[in-house]
Amino acid sequence: MKPFFYFFLCLFCVNVFAQHTPKVTVAGENDLQLTDVKVTVEIVGNLAVTTYDMKFYNGLDRTLEGELVFPLAEGQMVSGFSMDVNGKMRDAVIVEKELGRVAYETTIRRKIDPGLLEKTEGNNYRARVYPLFAKSHKHIIVKFEQELSTLNGKQSYELPLGISQNLDAFSVEMNVFNAQSPTVSKANYKDFFFQKKGEAFTAKTTKNNHAPTQQIVIQIPNKTNQEKLATYNGHFNYYKALQPNVRLKKKPTKITILWDASYSMSYKDLDTELKVLLSYLEYVRNVKVNFIAFNNTIQTEKELIVKDGNTTAVLDAINNVQYDGGTKLNVLESVRIKADEILLFSDGLANLGDFTMKQKIPVYAINSLVTANHQQLTAITTQSGGNYLNLIRVDYAKATQLLKMETYQFLGVIHDENVREVYPKQRVNVYQDFSISGQFSKDTELTLLFGYGGRVTQKIPVTIEASNGTNAVKRLWAKQKLARLNRNKIENKKEITSLALKYSLITDYTSMIILDRIQDYVRYKIEPPKELKEEYKKYLEVVKNEEMLQKERILNRKKQLFDGYKTVLDWYQAKIVVEEEKPVSNAEAQTTATSQQEDQQVTVAETQTIETETAIQTETAIQTETNTNTQTAVQINEGVGELMTITGTIVDDEGMPLPGANVVVKHSNKGAITDFDGKYTIQAKKGQQLEITYVGYGTMQKEITSQTVNAKMELGERLEAVTVVGYGGSVNSAKIAYSVATVSSEYVKQYGNPSDEIRKIRETIEMLISASSSLSENNKPLFFINGKISNQRNFRKIQEKEIAQLGILKNEEATAIFGSKARGGAIYIMTKKGMVKNREAINAFNKKMVSNIEMKSWNANMPYIKELEKETTIANAYTKYLEIRKSYVKVPSFYLDVADFFHSRQATETAITIITNLLEIELHNYELLKAAAYKFEYFKRYKMAVLAYEKVLELRPEEPQSYRDLALAYEQVGDIQKSYDLLSKLCDGELLQKDEDGRFTGIEHIAYVELTRLVNTYKRKLKLKRKIRKTFDKMPVDVRIVIDWNHNDTDIDLWVFDPKGEKASYQNQRTKIGGRMSDDLTQGYGPEEFMLKNAIKGEYKVVVDHYSSSEQKVSGPTILKVALYTNYGKENEQKKTAIIRLSEDVDELEVGNLVFE
Template sequence: MGLALRSIGLLALLCWQLPSAHAQARRFPPPRPPILQVAGAEVPVRLTEARIDSRVMAGLSETTIELTFHNPNARVLEGQLAFPLAAGQQVAGFALDIDGELRDAVPVAKAQGRQVFEAIERRQVDPGLLEQTAGNQFRLRLYPIPPRGERRVRLVLRDSLPTVSQGLQWSLPVFFARQAEQVTVKLEASGTGKPVAVGANPLGFTVKTGAYVAQWQGRGADLPAQLQWSLPLARSTDVVTGLHEGQRYLLASVPVRASTAPRVLPRRIGLLWDASGSAGSRDRAAELAVLDRYFNALGTGQVQLTVLRDRSETPQQFPVTQGDWSALREYLRALPNDGASALGDWTPNPAIGEYLLVSDGLANYGSQTLPTLSPDQRLYALSSAGAKTDTPRLRAWTGAHHGQLLQVSSEAEVPGVMPLLLQQPVDVADVVARGVEDVNVDAASATQGWVRVTGRVLRPGATVLLSLRGGGSDPQPITLDVANARGVEGGLVAHAWANDRLAALAADPSGAPASKVLAQQFGVVTADTSLLVLETLEDYLRYGIRPPAPLRAAYDQRHALTVADAVTERKRRLDGIARQFAEREQWWNTRWPKDAPPRPKQESRSVAAPGAMAMAAPPPAPAASMALDRVEVTASLVAEQADASSERLAKSAPKANSGQITLTLAPWAPDSAYARRLRDAKPAQLYPLYLQEREQHAGSSAFYLDVADLLLASGQRDLALRVLSNLAEMQLENRHVLRVLGYRLMQAKVPALAVPVFRQVLAMGEEEPQSFRDLGLALEAAGQYEAAVASLYEVVVRPWDGRFDGISLIALDELTRLIARERVDASAIDPRLRRAMPLDLRVVLSWDSDNSDMDLWVTDPNGERAYYGNRLTYQGGQMSQDFTGGYGPEQFSLRDAKPGTYKIEANYFGSREQLVTGATTLMLRLSTQWGSRDQRDQQVTLRLKDRAETVLVGEFEVK
């Protein structure tokens, strides 16, 4: 069953850097020019044309970027355009050319967008997907880019311009265009003074119809590294409104007296220091410079340090004496950056006056919720990670606790951000809204003398009364009158309100459903919402996605029929599963012969029906290539069962064996040079040696897996789990890597850590039944039985792609066994699917790579091999359906095992995709007396070389 291996060129586009953004201004060091690359392609893809149109009004900007790519190669390519944006900038639109016309994308849930894109990509038609990855970084996926052809893409970016002392700061994202052969730039600014260029700038503004306009054409290489202007702004309250889908929204820019009074710092400060693996991309020198000024202002006090990685470390106390914090500084400098980011895994101390979190905000492990602080405890945050910062999360957390987010990209920026930390903030004392709902007040720019207000207007005569306080002065009363507001065309004002609401909801994970609805309503790309373009109306109907306006009427007319068809299909599928389950019951109830088979039969590659007898010729016993490690697993004679009919049948049928079963496992060890060096080290030297080796292998998930295994074997469990958790840091949006992490956490017997990992996998890959099954098994191991049943039942009842046929029956075995053993409520389960069928022997094989072909082989004492071509053996061993498309699982079941030796092997045919761990990883679960109270399990993880091979996993010895 060999598989043809197909190489798909991957387009890595536009790799650059953007600096951080903070309340004072965005300081942009010149970004690196974009680089267009095609992995394995003969000729790079060219950016032939770029058009940038940007307009500014009411302190908001909208920039439309149209890019044309040319593929000079003779083969189809998939494109990936990865780009970061500064804080405040947001993707608000995306279009892709379909049949020569640009088609607008529609907002979808992020998981659904990815699922649909990958499913349609397999059919080699035209999808386009734009999604947010980590922090304020985005990725656009295109397929196909035709051979010697072009694709056009349009992006729409919106931005609330940051305030500076002179007014507003307008920065144009020219990094999109600097590799283009031809560039056109058009600019328009209204409602401000004439734009003043900052640095080298080829554009000059003229007045046209009440606005300042500019235009430029040329080569992208002739553009400066950055284009930036200051927009003079009168220091008076500016109130504007905008209409979106019949609803009016309010935006007000309010000048306030900036606070210059120093803030009284508490004597006890909590420092939350993120020392996870991603901390290596932060500027530690800049962060320490902020702390130096902070503790100098403190003078004398006490700092409680909590180091955050995959879990929080025990808090430590450090003194600050007259600004001297040298002991703490040296401790921070010596900390290795390692492990995942569990930013919610710490316990607040009520004696602490305020906390400072130093982190990029990328929480990727454990709880996503900030621990509850006392009402009088402030929270500040500091990040130097630039566009890799999860700005919405950190702003929401600090804003909810009367603090601020400080962002720096170098030590030179430190003086500019210190007022946010050391001066008395401007707080909102009171808000009284009449005729306005969902009011948001953003005081982040108050240090520059501005406060922004947004809201949803319910009636024309609406007003908002603000009372602001800060700097030791009395509250400042401010009245915003909607009746006198000027109108602004387009969706800029509504988009600004939506962004403020999303920022407010980001403080609490419970607001995620509301955030998702809001983001989809306004077409905003967020951590939970993406933009998707499909090629045909049939594609939109197939996946239940309402298309853009030109296709909407036809979609609405046909969609109702599609929904009715889905209900019918679900019932038809459940009936089919019930029939297959009845056939398995018939197999389980059959008394299979335990004597020697009457005659050998040649192996056939055709799949035997479950109810048919099939026998293969005994294969020659291969020479043992490795010693076996013995693991004693014994069980009682009779399986304990909850299902009464199953129990009676089991007791009435004589057993073929005494119930004594021994499992031996084949040892496996990586043979890389670094693995040999680590194995030769003493236990105390393992972790320091790992840190030395890490720089050369930081991009290899296999490296972390191997090191974690060695640390576990040496008894250093906490360090092993830390090293293993680095997989959560490597590729935040790669469910394949996270799935391997979850499997390894299960193997390490920490299901409580595996459950949130598998929840992330499910969120990314709901179209794969393995995601529900993996989560269900982890929930069971964590003792959450009802949730486990619900997750496993989804595998049974949902309709799946044809390449996943067979997994439903395997999950159903696991579901019925769980219900019977743990007495879980089964009322929601179809009555036809509730019978538990315990087994003497059960082996399940899974693997970590999609589009890969793996086979489970079990050879019994008769010398007969059960495999995909011989699914039913003479003594009743049954093999599940063959999985040739990836992940598995494949299952071997034997109710009553004949005494003797059972050899378990895995046969690998090959993979059609780039492997995330460098080689396919196998996960095997071998069980004796499966489904009874005496069930014993062993989990085995093996990593194969990237070639076809057969691996001995272990043996059962049945007596």
């Protein structure tokens, strides 16, 4: 796995956590340095395009993945994204969001350079960038566009900078086309002024070793009633600067104030918001105020009186608000509002339910944060006849004035048949600017309608005539149409996606992606930037056959899926005869936990010569109803049916592919060796055994139950897990996250002659070299001898007795360390003489490998809990929590631990509020959403869990876990049909195309068990035909244990020790008493499942083996959900759930015990 860190960049002065400087922050480290900034601004008419050209320097000794997060102001939209790929700048292209994320994450797992820019909640954007090489710069360009507004006859453009650190190079250039001479109203540069150059006015400045702390503001004359028409290719855009008549509205006698008290609101400009509110209330003079503070629930509701302009009571109520938790706007549905108008103080970012307004009451939204859902706030206020007061764009005096006035609106348009698709279609609040776009077939006229309260008071005629405009006219039309579609974005998803792909718009359903290789653009059918299009077309012709093969693979996987369901049924229907043995005590079971696997491996090796007899003894205890003789077991080992093609992937104990592993069909001459990706193909029969071996790892046997057999190897007990470093030092292999096979001199010291082990690796490498002989020179492995690049000829000259250490790296890991020259993988040898003569080169070689993967462990110390325990009351503890939270703002484990603290003291509502902070840490972080959903389920707040899981499905529709998690949550709230629909989609194989690489193969079998139970438990609540219902045979079991976790690319194994001491695991999937362990899901999330149809009495110990991910995540440590069932699928079913935070430094952890009586 890659070293994984995040950096955060605020380009535009303010974000949710009130950063004021563009900076790159690395988890646990100093900021990455922003060294160069070049800003270019081009303004044509009322459209401004701003380009930030930036370079960041990674001064650390390891490669990082970065995350550049920035909010845009109201009306701004990203229009371009570029970064350097192999030394050249490459532009991003628009792609469907789900496809872009799949392409990015698949590519980054192969250590190839991708970039992905996504729109998150509101008007916030996130760019994921990889790699940021050690001691190197990363060049990134972001471009955004906006329509300028007019105030007092002038258009204003503001460039917020606020960069406090010195930059090596800084420059700004502004070009204003086809306009009167602009003026610089604010700037800290004497040489920054406008001069006429051709058709443009230009101003620029360049500085070295400079900190640009001050903003730049320019103004462009734009007289009232000035109008501009632009047309292009059947599209038009009309702009007019208006001067609406001022009309005072009637003073309200009742006002409801809805005050957002979620945690993100603690960063707003409270002083300015209060100035607006208090000034308005003083103007109204006498009014009843219903004050409601809310976050994930209603925190406060008070009836207040403002008399003769005295606002003291309102101010006191606001000053007592504590900002904590997430935003659940739909909690306001429970409030009955009786008022003349509503003042909503919020950023509109609802992470748990949207705002709905049933009463027809004008809503005025007041917001002072850049990071806000401007679109949502505009829609809420415009529909109601109110107004959105964005205090980033208007000062408090103007905002107060707008509160006093009737809202002037665009009410519609009159046109003939020559005009179509005119936007906006809905009412729009108008201040001093208005623009409208549409399509036309020939020159024509239309009439714009404006007025107050739905009554037309002004009509403006417009003549549409064809002219020589630019493609920008079509883009402006597309953006206006997009705004209309976004009002019901879920229903309009397909149309939004189609529009965005056609007009290169980044939306909630589209992203911008940069890929390194043309093969990746071809694989995902993503049309590349211009310079690659010709090559792209050539490749498309080549891959047509691959598409047919892919369809065949999907069909084969569907067949395997249903074969797997039959395997589950066969297991369930088999009769188990349990021999009477003395039960193993819990202590004895604990003792065997660490040694059982090794014992099993030794037994296999010792009994290999009498395997048939051993197999009979093992299998005769399991007898089917139709065949009770002992020969059945022998037939299973020999295989049944015709030969079929078996494929799979062999990985190590950290989930990394093992190249060169031997895969043999037992009792045959058939064998295969895995390639650099750990993949193999072999011919065998169903029921036969595969024996898998790899140097340094224990032998593994897997029964063939389908056409895909994957395996995860564990280190053997003989080879030392060290690699030798120069100067006699050593590096623990646990620090190396790559697939490395090594034989070290430490082995020689302990066990003598290593020639057998060396010979095995040597033979493996020779086979890999032979296999690569047909490849192009660029795809052959890279050879290292004694830390220096060499060639295969020199490699073959080295005698085995001269070798001190040798090994191989698969292509992705080799590329990550040594660059594109190692795209074919890497093979290395250290000789005994070289260890002395080439110490420096060998030391540098080993250091380079380790420096790319070394991680700081997560700090699991919890001093904050000790502080809370000192408090004697819940109220005091909560106050203390708010105090110490400042030091742990972005630490997810803090909120999890503190929530558990309050829950243990019966303050569950407080615990829930604290948990919802997870949704405020980072917008659209699906792993934090999952963690919060787990806790909501634990606290039995299933409706909140559904909201969280619905958001996860929206964010990650490519992952089958998203469907299963939501399906199970739907059952908890009684939406049985919805639960069935999602589970059946998963079980029917409809999602297989989304998981091309088979990362989560096996989850369907677990979902099948759950779907079977659902159908048989809720027959009357499901609209199913009898024929379909009959296909789901009842499968109740005495014991069922399931684990899920919230992290992607993280491997956790479930172990269950039964009362006889036998361990069920992915290596022992069928226990003697009839237990069944599900397939091993190594790529993240789970689930993994243990089932036992007829349980024997006693204690079942549940242990997880946590393979710590090499990713240090913003979402913090892995959160595990453990569900323990007795009598699953029966009327007396019982379930207990535990939510556990896993520490990075703990591998094996006992997470529960189940006693069956």
